[in-house]
Structures are given as structure tokens and as C-alpha cells.
Amino acid sequence: MFDDVRAVPKPMKHQTEKDKPVFKERRYNRKRKTKKKVEMYKGVKIPHRKRRGEISKVDYEKALLHYGGGCAETGQTNIEMHHIVFRSQGGRGGFRNLVPLSKEFHTLCHTDRAYADYWREQHKKIFGPHYMKDAYDLWKEGLIHNPTPEAFEKFMQGEQGDA
Known part of the structure; x- marks a missing residue:
């Protein structure tokens, strides 16, 4: 019954390489x-500006605490954090x-310039004119001697006292 079935010999390795088409796979230019x-x-x-613009968990919590744990306008807990100076x-x-x-209100900040300017003025009154800067900005401007968190906070506390 199985007498007609013959074992097919495996092709030799060098024969299969010759039979394969020779072409290079094209890759897109990256x-x-x-x-x-x-x-x-x-x-x-100095860290990249993208990294300096990121919101850390600590800063997120401090901003929430400053505004009572919710939206600054309505007090809702479903919020989005808005950069006053983009x-x-x-x-x-x-x-x-x-x-x-x-x-x-977050959408309104991005569409209504007057509303966005309202928040800028509020933060200037509360935190002083350098509210949007970090330690490296103040250091480069010569306002603090070194970009340490301690020097930065000391300077910012002084600014809040003046406002």
C-alpha cells in the first residue's frame, strides 16, 4: 500500500542558497x-526645556493644595492642570x-486671551513677577548664585513677600 511512497532526499545546503533569489531587502531610510x-x-x-516644563507629582499636589483641591473656578475635582505661561x-x-x-475653563484659557491673562495677573500678584521661572532661569539671569532648590525657594519666598 505504501510501496509507492519514496523518501525524498533533503536538498543539500548549497543548493538551497543557489535557488533563493538574490535581492536585498529594502529598508526605509531612518x-x-x-x-x-x-x-x-x-x-x-542645564536640563532640556521639555524636561523643565514637565509637571512633577509634587508640584501637581502643591498647585492643588494652593487652590483647595479642585478647580480654581468651580471647585470640581475633575480637573486639568493648566500652565499659565505655556x-x-x-x-x-x-x-x-x-x-x-x-x-x-481649561479650554477657555486656550481660546480666550483675556481669560488667560487674568490668571497671569493673579499669579503675578500672588507669587511675584518670576512665578513662571525655575532655578536655572533665575541663575542664568543672575538673580540667585546657584541653581539649588534651597536658593530658588529662598528667592521665591522673598518675591512673595514683596507682592
């Missing part, structure tokens, strides 16, 4: 990663540059 330029000031590396304009992620707003 941009090569270039080393990012590191900003240095007086021998100290990151693209040099605003940082510190709690002094943040205000918790409900979705409607």
Missing part, C-alpha cells in the same frame, strides 16, 4: 540619531506656574 546638544552654563549642565513660551512646570481648571 534619520540617524544625532547627539543632542547639551546646554551648559558656567560648567553646569511651555513653548518658556513657562516651567513649577507649581507657581500651574492652575487646576475644569475642562471647560
Whole structure:
């Protein structure tokens, strides 16, 4: 019954390589990663502006605490954190540059310039004119001697006292 079935010999390795078509798989051209330029000031590396604009958990909680744990307008707990001075304009992620707003008011901040300016004026009164800056900004401007959190907080506390 199985007499007609013959074992087929395996082709030799060199035969299969010859039978395969010879072509190179094309890959799309990726941009090569270039080393990012590191900003240095007086021998100290300054973090990238994107990282300095991020909101840390500590700053998020401080901003919430400052406004009573909810939206600054309505008190709702469903909030979005708004950068008063946008990151693209040099605003940082510190709690002094943040205000918790409900979705409607957050959208209003991005569409109504007068409403956004209202929050800028409020924070200038409360925290002083440098509310949107971080330690590196103040250091580069010569307002503090070194970009440590202690020097930064001491300067900002003095600004709040003047306002």
C-alpha cells in the first residue's frame, strides 16, 4: 500500500542558497540619531526645556493644595492642570506656574486671551513677577548664585513677600 511512497532526499545546503533569489531587502531610510546638544552654563549642565516644563507629582499636589483641591473656578475635582505661561513660551512646570481648571475653563484659557491673562495677573500678584521661572532661569539671569532648590525657594519666598 505504501510501496509507492519514496523518501525524498533533503536538498543539500548549497543548493538551497543557489535557488533563493538574490535581492536585498529594502529598508526605509531612518534619520540617524544625532547627539543632542547639551546646554551648559558656567560648567553646569542645564536640563532640556521639555524636561523643565514637565509637571512633577509634587508640584501637581502643591498647585492643588494652593487652590483647595479642585478647580480654581468651580471647585470640581475633575480637573486639568493648566500652565499659565505655556511651555513653548518658556513657562516651567513649577507649581507657581500651574492652575487646576475644569475642562471647560481649561479650554477657555486656550481660546480666550483675556481669560488667560487674568490668571497671569493673579499669579503675578500672588507669587511675584518670576512665578513662571525655575532655578536655572533665575541663575542664568543672575538673580540667585546657584541653581539649588534651597536658593530658588529662598528667592521665591522673598518675591512673595514683596507682592
